[in-house]
Amino acid sequence: MKSPLVELTEMILNQLPPSSRFGEEDAALVHYHRTLLLEFESDLVQGFYDTIYAHAPLRAVMQSDERSARETTLRQWWQRTVTGPFDERYWTWQVLVGLVHVKHGVKNPMMMGMWGWLLSWLRNRLTATVGESEATRVLGSFEHLAVTVQALTSESYLEHYLKVLQRTTGFKPALLDRLVQSEINQLLEETRTSWNETETVVGKLSTVS
Ligand code: HEM
Structure with missing residues (x-):
């Protein structure tokens, strides 16, 4: 029997039109460029947290001494994302990532804002390394990833918020x-x-x- 989290993950993924969802071609393209993408890790993680700490509402979510631990988490997420596989476990993990953020008071606009930052950063870095045309192709795959993961994290946020409300009020x-x-x-x-x-x-x- 499937766990409730796996069922929720499938339900959310099924709502995405296949043309916007991360698919096999995207996975193959990311896999093809994995060595280069892994080389981006340190700069990407540094830029990501510089951006978070530069904006007061995002900085307010972070504990003063947690930057290094958060950087390690993001490094692990990037490595796992770039090396795959994009299987049930990966997508269910993204639902959990959403829940971890709810717990810490990270709101959906903060997540979406950082996805926007991630995509712009990748566009610049890919254009400088593989040229504009290939960069556009790879970016297309990361846009599919962004849509898919954002759907999972934001809907999981709402579903669990409602679940807690239902449990605590009995409604x-x-x-x-x-x-x-x-x-x-x-x-x-x-x-x-x-x-x-x-x-x-x-x-x-x-x-x-
Ligand atoms: C593209 C957007 C983001 C991605 C991909 C991301 C990724 C992750 C991942 C993979 C985790 C660990 C989840 C786990 O335990 O398995 C995590 C935790 C966390 N993230 Fe993010 N994050 C994003 C945005 C943000 C933003 C905008 C903030 C704050 C303003 C933030 C703050 C945190 C905090 C506080 C934790 C909790 C760590 C813990 O207690 O274990 N994240 N994030």
């Missing part, structure tokens, strides 16, 4: 859904009335039900 999922629906309807209503109804975008919004 059934259907009741929570109805409460959320009702709150959203109220928010939409309030926004529609407070915004200037003559603006085109508001006109469009008021058609949302």
Whole structure:
């Protein structure tokens, strides 16, 4: 029998259109460039944490003495990512990575922001090493990886947040859904009335039900 985490991982992966999801061709391309990608490790890890520590809301999540431990974690993640395999265990680990971040108060925008940083950094470094055309190809694969991992980490965040709410309040999922629906309807209503109804975008919004 599959564990709940493996089931959640599969459920999230199945929601991604195959054209945006990390697939076999991507894995083959990353594998082909693995030696070069592994050489990026030290600079990538340094730049990643320089960026985190340079921005107050991200720095606030980190303990003052944990940079070196976090760098080691990211090195291990990079090595495992670049060398593969991209199997069930890898994707389920990304769901767990999401949970570890929830525990530490790392929010989804912080994760997405750092994925953005990672992709830009890789684009520059790959263009300088393998040339623009190959860099674009490899970047395409990393974009698929970014979408796939972000889907896993952010949805796992939401699912587990809801699970804890359900357990602690005793509310059934259907009741929570109805409460959320009702709150959203109220928010939409309030926004529609407070915004200037003559603006085109508001006109469009008021058609949302
Ligand atoms: C591209 C985005 C990110 C990736 C790929 C990433 C990767 C990881 C990984 C692989 C772990 C270890 C999970 C495990 O125990 O197996 C981890 C832990 C952690 N990360 Fe991140 N991370 C990202 C963004 C961030 C950001 C933005 C912050 C803070 C602002 C952050 C802070 C932490 C902290 C505090 C831990 C907990 C370590 C522990 O207690 O074991 N990470 N991260």
